[in-house]
Amino acid sequence: MDALRHRSRLAALAATVVILAACTGSATEPPTASSTVGPGATGTPTPAPSPSPSLNATFPLTLTDDEGAAVTLAARPERIVSLTPAVTETLFALGAGQRVVATTDFDDYPPEAIPLPDVASYTAVDVEKIVGLEADLVIAGGNFFNDPDAIARLRSLGIPVLVVYAPDLQTVLADIELIGQAVGEPTAAEDRGSAMADDIAGIRAATEALAKPRVFYELDATSEIYGPADASFLEEMITLAGGDPITTGSPTAFAIPLERLVTADPEIILLGDAAYGVTADQVAARPGWGTMTAVRTGAIRPVDDVLITRPGPRLAAGLAALARAIHPDLVMPDPSPSPSP
Amino acid sequence: MATQGELLATTRLRTGWSAHLRARPVALGLAGLLALFVALVLGVGLGSVTVAPGDTLAILGHRLLGLDLPVTWTPAMETIVMELRLPRVLTAMVVGVGLAVAGATFQGLLRNPLADPYVLGTASGAALGASLAVLIPVRALVLEFGLLNGFAFVGALVAVWVVYSLARTSPLSPLTGLLLTGYAVGSLLAAGLAMAMYLSGAGLRQIFNYLLGGFDGASWMRLAVASSLILIGTVAIGVRARSLNGLLLGEEPAAHLGVDVRRERAILLGLASLVTAAGVAVAGLIGFVGLVVPHLVRLVVGPDARLVLPLSALGGAILLSSADLVARMLGEIPVGVVTAVIGAPFFLLLLRRARTGYEL
Numbered sequence: 157m158d159a160l161r162h163r164s165r166l167a168a169l170a171a172t173v174v175i176l177a178a179c180t181g182s183a184t185e186p187p188t189a190s191s192t193v194g195p196g197a198t199g200t201p202t203p204a205p206s207p208s209p210s211l212n213a214t215f216p217l218t219l220t221d222d223e224g225a226a227v228t229l230a231a232r233p234e235r236i237v238s239l240t241p242a243v244t245e246t247l248f249a250l251g252a253g254q255r256v257v258a259t260t261d262f263d264d265y266p267p268e269a270i271p272l273p274d275v276a277s278y279t280a281v282d283v284e285k286i287v288g289l290e291a292d293l294v295i296a297g298g299n300f301f302n303d304p305d306a307i308a309r310l311r312s313l314g315i316p317v318l319v320v321y322a323p324d325l326q327t328v329l330a331d332i333e334l335i336g337q338a339v340g341e342p343t344a345a346e347d348r349g350s351a352m353a354d355d356i357a358g359i360r361a362a363t364e365a366l367a368k369p370r371v372f373y374e375l376d377a378t379s380e381i382y383g384p385a386d387a388s389f390l391e392e393m394i395t396l397a398g399g400d401p402i403t404t405g406s407p408t409a410f411a412i413p414l415e416r417l418v419t420a421d422p423e424i425i426l427l428g429d430a431a432y433g434v435t436a437d438q439v440a441a442r443p444g445w446g447t448m449t450a451v452r453t454g455a456i457r458p459v460d461d462v463l464i465t466r467p468g469p470r471l472a473a474g475l476a477a478l479a480r481a482i483h484p485d486l487v488m489p490d491p492s493p494s495p496s497p
Numbered sequence: 498m499a500t501q502g503e504l505l506a507t508t509r510l511r512t513g514w515s516a517h518l519r520a521r522p523v524a525l526g527l528a529g530l531l532a533l534f535v536a537l538v539l540g541v542g543l544g545s546v547t548v549a550p551g552d553t554l555a556i557l558g559h560r561l562l563g564l565d566l567p568v569t570w571t572p573a574m575e576t577i578v579m580e581l582r583l584p585r586v587l588t589a590m591v592v593g594v595g596l597a598v599a600g601a602t603f604q605g606l607l608r609n610p611l612a613d614p615y616v617l618g619t620a621s622g623a624a625l626g627a628s629l630a631v632l633i634p635v636r637a638l639v640l641e642f643g644l645l646n647g648f649a650f651v652g653a654l655v656a657v658w659v660v661y662s663l664a665r666t667s668p669l670s671p672l673t674g675l676l677l678t679g680y681a682v683g684s685l686l687a688a689g690l691a692m693a694m695y696l697s698g699a700g701l702r703q704i705f706n707y708l709l710g711g712f713d714g715a716s717w718m719r720l721a722v723a724s725s726l727i728l729i730g731t732v733a734i735g736v737r738a739r740s741l742n743g744l745l746l747g748e749e750p751a752a753h754l755g756v757d758v759r760r761e762r763a764i765l766l767g768l769a770s771l772v773t774a775a776g777v778a779v780a781g782l783i784g785f786v787g788l789v790v791p792h793l794v795r796l797v798v799g800p801d802a803r804l805v806l807p808l809s810a811l812g813g814a815i816l817l818s819s820a821d822l823v824a825r826m827l828g829e830i831p832v833g834v835v836t837a838v839i840g841a842p843f844f845l846l847l848l849r850r851a852r853t854g855y856e857l
Contacts (some may be wrong), residue, residue: 280713282829284544290571299699300702301699303561410698469666
């Protein structure tokens with residue numbers, strides 16, 4: 157009896173240990189940053205087996221996507237499905253818009269993409285509809301943006317799926333080139349990529365010597381206050397735009413306690429949630445916010461969140477908008493002429 | 498303590514049609530099979546892509562019966578019918594069988610009308626397992642099952658094992674001990690789940706999808722693995738229907754009837770947990786089916802497990818495959834929502850008709 161009781165206690169203890177191990181294990185290993193990112197995320201565009209970054213697209217072609225999967229394309233894709241708004245924008249910017257047969261139900265740019273059939277929502281991917289459209293390439297978002305099960309399902313049915321996920325600006329540029337190779341538009345992708353790189357370098361040069369005000373970028377504050385996590389894409393953007401980003405204090409926390417925000421004392425508050433009707437007056441009226449420098453000096457500014465946070469071909473324009481929101485008097489270099497769709 | 502005769506008497510229904518059906522369980526079973534066939538045909542015929550009914554039948558005839566038919570359909574349609582819809586409908590049916598039979602078993606074993614397949618911690622164990630799998634950045638597929646399915650399966654079984662071992666040495670009576678231990682362990686696991694969800698970052702969406710349940714990921718291979726476990730477990734429970742009947746009367750009467758109470762209880766508990774674990778591993782946490790289908794069946798045919806188990810299996814398959822069809826047609830809404838919306842009003846209606854103190 158005693159032995160039994162002892163064993164039961166051990167079992168309960170083991171269960172507790174498993175839970176604790178899980179908690180600590182994931183705290184030191186944020187799933188967002190390094191873990192799910194494949195070789196494509198290291199910065200440079202992933203080299204395709206076609207030896208040089210040849211300017212003539214050659215198929216068949218095998219590419220390594222951002223989650224490390226080898227994706228083989230037998231021929232130039234003619235029926236492309238995009239499962240993220242950033243990919244949709246990229247496809248249209250590269251001149252492959254004519255070949256896009258379906259997108260998500262939350263795509264909003266460019267206007268030509270909006271009436272296309274919807275095969276994905278925030279929560280689900282309609283595999284049956286993608287098969288019915290006879291897609292020959294699906295480009296999906298990694299790091300759980302699209303359901304990994306649906307991606308595996310599509311692949312098991314023989315439909316090539318290229319997964320892109322950009323945890324930083326470098327990878328956004330690499331992804332544009334990766335998508336360009338996949339759809340047989342490598343020249344357009346290289347042009348767009350280098351134009352964006354030039355624009356970003358120009359903005360960086362223009363903001364480098366300026367004072368770096370403490371910036372809080374508000375994503376949402378309806379219940380908790382959401383802002384940039386540590387080592388996040390948004391933190392990098394604010395730094396490049398000449399600001400000193402106030403973050404949540406952890407790579408896995410997306411909410412920031414009000415105490416922490418008050419202590420950090422932002423000099424500028426940017427309203428990424430302006431599109432949802434949040435105004436500077438509302439922010440100033442929030443209890444506890446009055447002591448912040450940004451509130452006292454009225455430095456609360458609306459920004460275009462989609463432009464700034466969507467990892468697509470308009471990101472250099474987003475960075476410029478962010479830099480102007482942080483430094484209103486900034487003299488910016490002329491952006492490269494954008495080969496708009 | 499009610500005797501079996503009293504139990505039968507207390508559940509007598511006064512309405513004409515149900516009394517009629519109660520007298521003819523075979524007719525009820527045949528009607529159920531017909532409904533199941535209709536659910537199968539509709540489930541394969543309908544979806545977000547329109548495939549003409551003639552083409553659907555032709556594809557099935559061509560692929561399943563080897564008929565040499567003129568090909569009037571596209572390869573995409575064939576993939577949709579054969580690789581997406583058919584395994585999905587069959588998976589919903591098999592999981593429905595498993596959850597309903599496991600629910601009937603737990604209700605009988607624990608002699609508790611609120612028992613469902615998740616009462617002894619399977620759901621929280623599976624959910625915690627699934628969320629831990631999401632936190633681990635490894636992508637591996639074995640027999641088309643990912644880490645999430647494997648961890649959910651193991652989590653469900655480990656949770657029940659922990660509950661059972663703790664309760665066995667409890668000073669409480671066996672049933673109270675199991676129920677309360679199940680509740681306590683479930684709460685602990687739920688705390689672990691909440692923590693894992695808090696830490697999961699972008700993986701939260703996948704955990705959330707798992708908790709809602711669904712048949713999005715169904716495939717032939719997954720169906721083969723899950724159905725072998727579920728159907729073997731279900732049959733093994735079915736042949737123990739007499740023991741279950743005995744246990745329903747209480748420990749002492751069961752022992753007088755020659756049932757080895759401890760042994761039979763452990764075996765039935767293990768089988769029902771295995772069936773539940775296989776179901777939640779392949780389809781996530783789908784509520785309501787396992788709780789309500791056995792009650793629906795008992796309200797109509799009475800408490801005899803020899804009737805309740807097979808008819809619950811049939812009812813679970815019909816309810817879950819129809820619910821999945823509705824969920825699909827409404828744009829992949831959570832199937833658990835549909836099972837409750839279809840099942841709850843029907844259940845309430847039957848409860849109102851059962852006038853004479855329905856008990857287990």
